Amino acid sequence: MLSIQPARTQKCTPNLLPARINHNGPINNAQQYWKPETDSKGKQHAFFRGRHLHGTALPLPANYTGAILHVTDKTLPHSQAPGNNDGADGDDVEEADEEESLPVEVKIAEQIGEFDEMVVWGHGGEVDGAQDVFVRGMQEWVGFAESMHGTGDEEDSTDEKKVVNKARR
Structure with missing residues (x-):
């Protein structure tokens, strides 16, 4: 598990390139290697x-x-780890799975940047959203997150209340 700790964040734009680069870290003169330009039509x-x-x-x-994260070697102290209730919430400890009772190591990830868009690069023209794995992956991930964490429309919840009330009668 990760615990995200805010740090000094800067605004950035991630660029997904159709290449594998075997380097992780800063370079001295980035402008020498990477100079994206925007043409008169707004294309990059x-x-x-x-x-x-x-x-x-x-x-x-x-x-x-x-969020741009840097995963550190630091761990969250056991008493602050999520899900660590030590039986204090009244749950029957015997009913808990053996795995849940084991301490969970929670690494600390520092948030070093944030973004509201990313640029997907491709060969030979504009990136096709229906075919590109990064575009489809982000759309599917957001859809999955919405279905897992979404509360639904208010109209749906009122319709469900009507069904429940009719069933009680």
Whole structure:
């Protein structure tokens, strides 16, 4: 598990490139390697290692914020870990699974950046949202999160109340 701790965050725009780069960390002169430009039509273009790439901005849905995290080796103290109630909430400890009673190691992740859009780069024109795995993945992930955590429309909940009330009669 991770515990996200806010730190000094800066606004950024992640770029998903159609390439594998075996480097993790800063570089001295980023402008020498990466200079995206926007043309008169609003399309983004860049050359990376001699290849012409086309960028498509992909905004996050409303009420979502992207976070850039740095996972540290630090762990959250056991008494602050989520789900650690030590039986204090009145639940029957005997009914709890053996796995739930084991202490959970919670690593600390520092939030170092945030974003509200990302740019997906591809070869030969605009990125096709129906075919690109990153675009589809984000749409599916947001849809899954909405179905898991969404409260539903108010109309749906009032209809459910009517059904429940009719069933009680």
